[in-house]
Amino acid sequence: MTAVSSTAVSTTTTKRRGLRFSNKWFVHIILFCLAVVWLVPSVGLLITSFRPREAIATSGWWTAFSPAQFTTENYMEVLNAQGMGDSFINSFKITIPGTLLPIIIAAVAAYALAWMPIKGKDWILVILLALLVIPIQTTLVPVLRLFNQFGLTGTYMGIWIAHTAYGLPFCIYLLRNFFISLPKELMESAKIDGASEITIFWRIVIPLSVPALASLAIFQFMWVWNDLLVALVFMSDPINQPMTVRIQAMLGTYATEWHIMSAASFISMAVPLVVFFALQRYFVTGLTAGAVKQ
């Protein structure tokens, strides 16, 4: 692919090169416009979150700069709300195991499905794909009954199991497709050198799969962090509730507290953003992981 295009460039005239140059700008302008369209709601929310409640009720965020009226009171109100600090910690208690457990289990399972000689592993994969399309809502009642029997309702253990189970099909599927794209020769030569499956998994597959693992971690982290439904159903005790549940409890029946909603959204967004930027360099390589077989 690269070779073909470079020969093409070398034989083109200056005129063609000029065309390419303007093409590039054209693409950039379109990308810029798309980025603006995508960002406008978030920017609006950000500006709103710094406006006093009365100003939010009076006019739209785009009028915020004339006259400029800004306050950090909304953030203070959210941060000082009773139990907000605890719920922030709770969110981590739920999200970190809720991210690591499925990825660890999925990595092992995906390796087995990709490289170990198991009979009917294609069928296992088909079943996993089928699990991907089951809406989470249909499972809530049966899982809740099961949890009641084992006393898991309202415990961290319960919600970790729930998030792990809900995340696993996608994690296994993504990792399996990535693992299978690794060069076969690597596994074969390792085997000839006498490596066990565990050694191959640990020493070869995992180090080569850091981009895929990192991007999966971003996905799973954001899903679990932003989850409200699973927490509402399985985490009934407010003491253990994550931030999403705490934030919605700050809103009245008619959700008229727009100043709180906007500030709280940004506070809750901060952590996934940090995770995203920390792992971002893996993200682009990882996103297409397993999409094509080389």
Next chain:
Amino acid sequence: MVNRKTIFAVLLAVLLMVVGAVGAQDTVPVVSFMTTFGGSELDGLRNSLDAFTAETGIQVIVESNRQLVPILRTRLAGGSPPDLALIPQPGLLAEFARAGYLVPLVNEDGSAGLIDAAVLTDNYSQGIIDLGNVDGIQYGILAKANSKSTIWYRPASLEGIGMEIPATWDELIAIQQAYVDAGLVPWSIGGADSWTLTDWFENIYVRQNGPEAYQQLFVTHEIPWTDASVTAALDAFRQIVDPADTNLAGGVDGTLSTDFITAANMVFRPDPAAEMYYEGGFMGGIISSNFPDLVPVEDFNAFLFPAISEEHGAPVVGGGDLLAAFSDRPEVAALVAWMAGVDGNTLWASAPAGAVVSPNINVDLSVYSPIAAIDAAQVANASAFVFDGSDLMPSAVAEAFSIALQDFVANPDDAASIFSALEDTAAANY
């Protein structure tokens, strides 16, 4: 590449969290309580519950949940309901009662269930008690009431056109005309939230036809949506919404794309786009927190939705939440008695923030803030109290009803066909 020691450390940390999570259980009596109230409303409820805890030592865990109905259904089906819930719809209370989920407050023969019958009869009017009665058994009690018959306005604006608070529909229409003549827009309606339109219709209907016909239309469907009484109510509503360009802020498009909060803001902001706003008594709290500079009663106030016929007067259309119990432990019974009694209600009604209007007749009207007092006075003085009709209908019909009214606002000429389509939906769902 990732250091294997780091991975081991992380795994160890996860393991420790797993082990640490298996914590000890506490032995203090605890009651769990699910409600849609949040924010300052929750503070108001807490004002009463904290006093209960201080008095009895029973802890109350409040689960505030904005999606109460689906979550409560899921938790019931999954076998882990809360001990108590504030249920926003009588229809839902009846459904849970018939499914056998609820514990009777008072048994069918009048003997004490969770509480003595006297707790209810001493504190509530019969009409309010009946809202929690399902097939002759008392399963719930209205814990909080709201008038939805309040028209909010700026007294200065009404004086500006030389008019007074209307007592009849004709006077209201005269005010509307006076505003139009003065080059002002009389109404702001948040029609994007279609329940504001159903509330309009319900108020007009109950004033024209009385509470009995109201029940027959919304609850039992003995009166069809093609009935002449419905057409008459729509004709009256049409006087408000047509012509939209002069009567409604933003015309048809503006009305149908404005949510109910923005619609109220449009009347009370410094450069108002309209002069009057109809919605429930709960708007008072919203307006005063959005515009803290406005003095209640002086700068913004509300009047009762005026009577249309002399025969039926001005019944109050209202909403509220019914307290119901899912378990019968003694601490649950104690909390129900507290919530139904005069002390619990007075503390809730007089909370510094998030106070509610209590339907308990022994709560003194003087405990309310000036804003809540407007609402409370309407509930207390109501010639009749009917529950919000769209909360009493099967949910599919309620949805079709609200969409039908949005269609009506957009095309008032098509009223007949819109409502005969609604009748088809209703016929299939009762």
